[in-house]
Amino acid sequence: MSKIWFSVVCVCYAAYAFAAVPSLASAQAEKDPAKQIKMLNSIIKKSPKLRKAYHLRADAYRAQGRYKQAIDDYTKTIKLSPKLSFSYYARALAYMDMGRWSLAEDDLTKAISLNKSYRDFYLNRARVEMELKKYDAAVADYQKYLGRRRATPEISLALAQAYIGAYKYDKARKELASLAKRTPDSPEMLFWQGRIEQLTGKPDEAVSFYSKAVNRDATYAPAYLRRADTFKEMGDLEAALEDFTTLITLDSKDATYYNRRGLVYEEMKNFTKAVEDYNKAIELNPKWSIPYNNRGFAYMNLKKWKQAKEDLEASIRLESSAPTPYINLAGVYWLSAKDKKNTYQNLEKAIKHNFRNFDSLYDEDQKGWMFKDINKTAEFRAIMYR
Numbered sequence: 001m002s003k004i005w006f007s008v009v010c011v012c013y014a015a016y017a018f019a020a021v022p023s024l025a026s027a028q029a030e031k032d033p034a035k036q037i038k039m040l041n042s043i044i045k046k047s048p049k050l051r052k053a054y055h056l057r058a059d060a061y062r063a064q065g066r067y068k069q070a071i072d073d074y075t076k077t078i079k080l081s082p083k084l085s086f087s088y089y090a091r092a093l094a095y096m097d098m099g100r101w102s103l104a105e106d107d108l109t110k111a112i113s114l115n116k117s118y119r120d121f122y123l124n125r126a127r128v129e130m131e132l133k134k135y136d137a138a139v140a141d142y143q144k145y146l147g148r149r150r151a152t153p154e155i156s157l158a159l160a161q162a163y164i165g166a167y168k169y170d171k172a173r174k175e176l177a178s179l180a181k182r183t184p185d186s187p188e189m190l191f192w193q194g195r196i197e198q199l200t201g202k203p204d205e206a207v208s209f210y211s212k213a214v215n216r217d218a219t220y221a222p223a224y225l226r227r228a229d230t231f232k233e234m235g236d237l238e239a240a241l242e243d244f245t246t247l248i249t250l251d252s253k254d255a256t257y258y259n260r261r262g263l264v265y266e267e268m269k270n271f272t273k274a275v276e277d278y279n280k281a282i283e284l285n286p287k288w289s290i291p292y293n294n295r296g297f298a299y300m301n302l303k304k305w306k307q308a309k310e311d312l313e314a315s316i317r318l319e320s321s322a323p324t325p326y327i328n329l330a331g332v333y334w335l336s337a338k339d340k341k342n343t344y345q346n347l348e349k350a351i352k353h354n355f356r357n358f359d360s361l362y363d364e365d366q367k368g369w370m371f372k373d374i375n376k377t378a379e380f381r382a383i384m385y386r
Contacts (some may be wrong), residue, residue, distance in 0.1 A: 010078040025053060051080040055087065062094050070094045077268070085115035092124065101131045119145050123155075126162070135165030153183045155157050161190055169196050187213040187220040194226065202231050223249055225260075234263060255284035259291045262298070270297040289319035298329050305336035323355035331370030343374065347383055358384045 027039040040057040043050060058073030074091035081087065092107035102222035108125040115121065139162045142155065152161060156179040163172035183189075194209030207230050213223035228243035244261035249343055251257065262277035278295035281288070296311030309332050315325040330346035331367055333339040360366035361384070374380050 008226065020307060024050070024056075027053070030058055036060040037064075043115055047140055049080060051077050054080070058090065058094070058230050061132070062097065065097075067094050068100045070287075084123070085111040085118065087125075089113070089118075089121060092128075096124070096128060098133075101128050104128045104143070107130065119147075126158070130158070130162060130165070133165065135162050138162040139166055139168070147352055153165040153179055157188060157192065164192065164195060164373060165198065169200055172196055185212070185216065187217040187223060190216065191220070191226070192224045194223070198230055206230050207234075221247055224250075226262075228260070231259075232267070237264055237268050241268075253284060255281040255288060258284070259294060262294055266294070266298060266301075269301075269303045274298040275302070286303060287318060289315045289322065289325070292318065293322070293325045293328060296325070296332075300328065300332055300335065308332050309336075321353050323350040323353040326353065327351035327355060327361075328370075329365070334374055340374070340379075343371075344379075344383055351383070 011366065015252060022039040024043060026354045027043060029311035030036040030039060037057055037060045040053050043053045044057065047053065056077045058070045058077065061067070061070035061073060061293055071091055071094050074087060074094060077084070077087040078091070088107040088111040092104040095101075095104035095107065105128045107127060108128060110382070111118075112121045112125070122141045122145040125143065126138045129135070129138035129141060139159065142159045142162060146155065146263065155177055160172045160175040160179070163169070163175060170197040172192070173196060176189060178194075178222055179189060190213040194206045195215065197203075197209060200204035206240065207227055210223040210227035210230065213220055214227070224243045224247050228240045228247070231240035231243065238270050241261065241264050244257055244264060247254070247257045248261065258277040258281040262274040265271070265274035265277060275295055275298045278291045278298065281291035282295070285291075292311045292315035296308045296315060299305075299311060309329065312325045312329040312332065315322070316329070319325075326346045326349040329344045330350070333346065357366075360368065361371055362368050364372070368375060371380070
């Protein structure tokens with residue numbers, strides 16, 4: 001009798017344990033990702049080859065921003081069913097969330113090879129190609145996404161940007177003109193119209209469009225940034241300075257704005273103010289090599305050789321493949337100590353790292369002032385042109 005009772009208890013316990021495992025449908029209906037993951041953990045433990053459970057858990061991980069776990073689960077779905085295009089697509093979206101654009105592109109290409117008719121595959125691959133600066137490919141994918149359909153304002157603007165990246169300025173103008181007929185002028189549309197004019201050598205027209213953009217939205221940073229660049233190109237340094245100052249007011253935590261304003265102060269020969277801006281850029285981003293190089297150059301102009309050398313060496317430690325700090329460091333050695341050995345060693349390192357603008361080292365309006373007299377020697381020329 002006891003054996004029969006034990007058997008009944010075991011059967012009842014097994015039935016209870018089975019009932020305790022949630023159904024896939026209930027897990028799919030759950031809106032809270034954390035609860036959903038717990039439910040799916042139980043389902044996967046019981047059915048470790050249930051592809052749909054891994055996919056749902058990956059979606060839940062992605063909703064929580066746990067992209068590595070999401071990718072691991074999407075990968076399991078692919079191993080279980082390698083011919084399902086949407087598994088590759090889902091993993092591509094997670095890679096996009098992480099900014100891993102090349103991996104996302106690979107997955108989207110695979111998804112398209114398995115299912116050429118799903119439009120969103122092309123749309124997202126176009127977005128990835130824009131990040132990878134593959135503009136011609138992005139144009140092609142936007143066009144495949146559209147087919148014969150009329151582009152929404154968002155897609156028109158994206159396609160115009162792809163045309164600009166691909167140097168197809170006439171097509172970009174046409175796309176933006178078409179968009180302007182359908183929608184009110186937006187800061188973004190005016191900005192990209194200005195970008196075309198700037199890139200095609202029409203700075204006055206570019207400034208006009210950028211100014212219209214900031215008139216539409218006084219906080220639209222891209223227009224201030226490009227207008228500042230355009231003013232700088234035109235030689236209107238005061239106007240450029242004003243725009244960079246506005247950008248810093250809009251976002252005082254962006255190191256690039258201080259670095260760029262420092263470059264304007266350099267052109268104005270106000271190296272003390274340039275150093276102040278480079279100080280702030282370095283404070284905000286101490287692992288960024290460029291402001292160290294720029295501050296080193298400003299210190300050179302202030303004849304603060306020790307500080308210049310320290311900054312240029314710091315720039316090289318942070319980014320050893322950039323040639324400009326080696327050129328500037330060579331200049332420090334020559335100007336401060338007439339040290340030929342270290343001057344030549346650093347010039348050679350710059351050339352090793354693809355410095356090729358040799359003419360600038362003879363032009364006193366560029367880098368030539370740093371190498372006065374030594375750049376007239378045969379030894380100097382031999383290093384440049386060996």
